[in-house]
Amino acid sequence: xxxxxxxxxxxxxxxxxxxxxxxxxxxxxxxxxxxxxxxxxxxxxxxxxxxxxxxxxxxxxxxxxxxxxxxxxxxxxxxxxxxxxxxxxxxxxxxxxxxxxxxxxxxxxxxxxxxxxxxxxxxxxxxxxxxxxxxxxxxxxxxxxxxxxxxxxxxxxxxxxxxxxxxxxxxxxxxxxxxxxxxxxxxxxxxxxxxxxxxxxxxxxxxxxxxxxxxxxxxxxxxxxxxxxxxxxxxxxxxxxxxxxxxxxxxxxxxxxxxxxxxxxxxxxxxxxxxxxxxxxxxxxxxxxxxxxxxxxxxxxxxxxxxxxxxxxxxxxxxxxxxxxxxxxxxxxxxxxxxxxxxxxxxxxxxxxxxxxxxxxxxxxxxxxxxxxxxxxxxxxxxxxxxxxxxxxxxxxxxxxxxxxxxxxxxxxxxxxxxxxxxxxxxxxxxxxxxxxxxxxxxxxxxxxxxxxxxxxxxxxxxxxxxxxxxxxxxxxxxxxxxxxxxxxxxxxxxxxxxxxxxxxxxxxxxxxxxxxxxxxxxxxxxxxxxxxxxxxxxxxxxxxxxxxxxxxxxxxxxxxxxxxxxxxxxxxxx
Ligand SMILES: Nc1ncnc2c1ncn2[C@@H]1O[C@H](COP(=O)(O)OP(=O)(O)O)[C@@H](O)[C@H]1O
Ligand SMILES: [Mg+2]
Numbered sequence: 129x130x131x132x133x134x135x136x137x138x139x140x141x142x143x144x145x146x147x148x149x150x151x152x153x154x155x156x157x158x159x160x161x162x163x164x165x166x167x168x169x170x171x172x173x174x175x176x177x178x179x180x181x182x183x184x185x186x187x188x189x190x191x192x193x194x195x196x197x198x199x200x201x202x203x204x205x206x207x208x209x210x211x212x213x214x215x216x217x218x219x220x221x222x223x224x225x226x227x228x229x230x231x232x233x234x235x236x237x238x239x240x241x242x243x244x245x246x247x248x249x250x251x252x253x254x255x256x257x258x259x260x261x262x263x264x265x266x267x268x269x270x271x272x273x274x275x276x277x278x279x280x281x282x283x284x285x286x287x288x289x290x291x292x293x294x295x296x297x298x299x300x301x302x303x304x305x306x307x308x309x310x311x312x313x314x315x316x317x318x319x320x321x322x323x324x325x326x327x328x329x330x331x332x333x334x335x336x337x338x339x340x341x342x343x344x345x346x347x348x349x350x351x352x353x354x355x356x357x358x359x360x361x362x363x364x365x366x367x368x369x370x371x372x373x374x375x376x377x378x379x380x381x382x383x384x385x386x387x388x389x390x391x392x393x394x395x396x397x398x399x400x401x402x403x404x405x406x407x408x409x410x411x412x413x414x415x416x417x418x419x420x421x422x423x424x425x426x427x428x429x430x431x432x433x434x435x436x437x438x439x440x441x442x443x444x445x446x447x448x449x450x451x452x453x454x455x456x457x458x459x460x461x462x463x464x465x466x467x468x469x470x471x472x473x474x475x476x477x478x479x480x481x482x483x484x485x486x487x488x489x490x491x492x493x494x495x496x497x498x499x500x501x502x503x504x505x506x507x508x509x510x511x512x513x514x515x516x517x518x519x520x521x522x523x524x525x526x527x528x529x530x531x532x533x534x535x536x537x538x539x540x541x542x543x544x545x546x547x548x549x550x551x552x553x554x555x556x557x558x559x560x561x562x563x564x565x566x567x568x569x570x571x572x573x574x575x576x577x578x579x580x581x582x583x584x585x586x587x588x589x590x591x592x593x594x595x596x597x598x599x600x601x602x603x604x605x606x607x608x609x610x611x612x613x614x615x616x617x618x619x620x621x622x623x624x625x626x627x628x629x630x631x632x633x634x635x636x637x638x639x640x641x642x643x644x645x646x647x648x649x650x651x652x653x654x655x656x657x658x659x660x661x662x663x664x665x666x667x668x669x670x671x672x673x674x675x676x677x678x679x680x681x682x683x684x685x686x687x688x689x690x691x692x693x694x695x696x697x698x699x700x701x702x703x
Contacts (some may be wrong), residue, residue, distance in 0.1 A: 178198035
């Protein structure tokens, strides 16, 4: 009988090869869009210690071309062979800081150069290292690559040539022709916005300038990270890896500092700065064409080693990593209401590759991995924003109180001023009936059903808005809605879950209807103030120190204290 043969023998070996379709896989297919592609090449210039990179769109010989020119380190012919032409090169991983400026390098995956393939079908690369009289030139025609062939079958000649006038003394220039995209004005605008945001607005250690040159003159020039003027609130935080945290708050130029200790963060140390522009953004800077959101460098952005991590803080849902555009009451830590207008919130959060290793890139190239550390990090930043929201809410409440004091003492003036024309008995009765009003009002407080206070919600899909009792949070459009009187209404909603609480925008109240005559008010007939029906009352419990008058919206009355003119006048009349 035959024995089964269980010996192992080698019959050959295999190796990985790379198909000629690789550049297009890594370029056209992998990169999200052309803007991302340009950013990728600008990052390469940054990594190469450039101080200036120019992005030029121009027409030459009836053809559109894109040039990305930097004054960085350039490449030697060995660099071209071992770095530029080596796929998935890891040279930036082994040397993660740039040699001249010690910049933390942004590249790591070794595929960024194929962004040139996404942008156009032809590439001419010109590069020169410092002190070298000649320029090295290589031309690539991406369309030539045929599927089914091996990438290594294609050879590209490296030529030495004379530098052109105005070519930087060292650096790399990418000349991209046969562009795949027509760079219309809106696209250029978007690119400009992205380039502006790439650089940390507060970076001082890196001197890196981006210039844009396009057929649209108003987009051109040295790009800067625009900051929208003076904020009313600023919160800076610095969290160390041991959990010690220092916070600095500037509220309308009043500073306060705080040092606390929390659990050591699993996501590592972070520092950041949040700014809120309660008075809005400076008008002069606003509406410079393009979409209103993208004109502004608002949003809470993450910077890693001084460079932007996209898409965090981009306008729109994709960049809304803190869910602030859809903030709902329940979302915010400690049940605090989200009182900020997202379009007036700006922030920068700083992390580094070396001290926040848990916060790492997703393989899809944009954004961070949604792991536990990332979740905890988001939660932490949210708490900081909630703190800012709290400060703003408190301030708004204080101001609202002050405003109503002014409003209602003004409303009381005629009450006091008109006294001389009135008989004392009449006033006395009025005050007494007002007092009865207070007592009645206090009873109303105990019967909350008659006191409806509503929040306003809106649907982002069908733009409908409706009222909701303050203590309830709808999850879909018109899930429950009430009328002015607090009774449920039956109008159906569109069913969308894309709903949010409306901000408290000052309403344009209708002019007050012609009110009752003074005598009537004094006799306890309600008057209208800013469209709200109000009864005058005297609150015997109110402080005696200063003249006080305040609105009690829940009682729909205005209360005055014993020192108020109206009261003192009545007092005199009684005596
Ligand atoms: N503008 C440039 N100046 C100098 N060297 C460059 C430039 N662009 C690319 N290179 C070289 O080509 C290599 C490959 O670039 P890239 O594909 O973007 O990968 P990565 O940036 O992740 O290393 C870089 O590591 C660098 O050595
Ligand atoms: Mg790169």
